[in-house]
Amino acid sequence: MSGSARWRFGAIIGTGVLVAATAAVTPSLAQTYPSGPVRVLVPFGAGGATDVVARVFADRLQQRMGQSFAVENRGGAAGQIAATAFARAPADGYTLMFTTAAPITIAPLMNDKVQYDPRKDFIPVGVVAVQPVWLVVNAGSPLKSLADIVNKAKADPGKLTYGTSGVGTELHLAAEAVSRSAAIQMVHVPFRGGGDVITALLGSQIDFAALSTASIAGAVKQGTLRVLAVSSPQRMADFPEVPTFAELGHPGATMVPWWGLMAPAGTPQPIVARLTQELEAATKDEAVRERLKATFVQIEFSGPQEFAKRIEAETTLYGGIIRAANIKLGQ
Numbered sequence: 001m002s003g004s005a006r007w008r009f010g011a012i013i014g015t016g017v018l019v020a021a022t023a024a025v026t027p028s029l030a031q032t033y034p035s036g037p038v039r040v041l042v043p044f045g046a047g048g049a050t051d052v053v054a055r056v057f058a059d060r061l062q063q064r065m066g067q068s069f070a071v072e073n074r075g076g077a078a079g080q081i082a083a084t085a086f087a088r089a090p091a092d093g094y095t096l097m098f099t100t101a102a103p104i105t106i107a108p109l110m111n112d113k114v115q116y117d118p119r120k121d122f123i124p125v126g127v128v129a130v131q132p133v134w135l136v137v138n139a140g141s142p143l144k145s146l147a148d149i150v151n152k153a154k155a156d157p158g159k160l161t162y163g164t165s166g167v168g169t170e171l172h173l174a175a176e177a178v179s180r181s182a183a184i185q186m187v188h189v190p191f192r193g194g195g196d197v198i199t200a201l202l203g204s205q206i207d208f209a210a211l212s213t214a215s216i217a218g219a220v221k222q223g224t225l226r227v228l229a230v231s232s233p234q235r236m237a238d239f240p241e242v243p244t245f246a247e248l249g250h251p252g253a254t255m256v257p258w259w260g261l262m263a264p265a266g267t268p269q270p271i272v273a274r275l276t277q278e279l280e281a282a283t284k285d286e287a288v289r290e291r292l293k294a295t296f297v298q299i300e301f302s303g304p305q306e307f308a309k310r311i312e313a314e315t316t317l318y319g320g321i322i323r324a325a326n327i328k329l330g331q
Contacts, residue, residue: 036067047198049214050259053259053297079107080114095264096125104122105118106322130257131257133230136227141204163191164197165191194216
């Protein structure tokens, strides 16, 4: 599969999924699903942002649908380990994947040997939340701003280290976009999940990190981590004092990563439609909103068609960063 390939989820949706999500659901199949436990693969380790958000929605789906939605963490290779297993799962609605763009949009752009084809193997079900990338440091760090990071990297090229939850994640790409914009060299240290990154950061094993707020919220509130910059188009209401990358002269790092649910290609349309409906209902649930409020995650629902358009647009953005930085699997 070519790393420059463009992912045309729209074609898949136009031939079935969108119809399934907007037409009347077949009563017999929709009403009996699920009749047993459902596995929800998470392509990152426990304790990270994706894991935190996945468990909130899995719990709510379990309550609404009357069967277990068990989260199974399979971290590694920027989500490709989980995505490879997911591509081989039965298309019956009993194995789903709660994911970011990393294994869906990004991995195939940086690795032409991925063992799955997102265009053919996966169906978008729905986006449930978004969260920008945050640059954070240990509260005791001498780095007080993004300018400090840039200056230190220029003073000692190739010595400054930063952590993320994997090569080719949105977190990695945001930091790399800043690196390219500022013409600096830094060392990327990938981990299996956000929880491991935070542990390393708090232990002063790395200089800074690019993470999502869902994983850093607790440490920020406790005052053990300090936020320096954010990748959103505008400053965040919860952190009005934190400047955006664009404000600091790095507009190419502006991005708002998503979290969403996917099903294996071939999953019956009524099941996909039921899951889409239940996800949308969960995003409106006050208990879900309250649980995620503490993590500063932004609830934002998008159905299959909008989900596919988001993937297509981000392929262009992320593809440009990957090509410019020549990011490959294993970096």
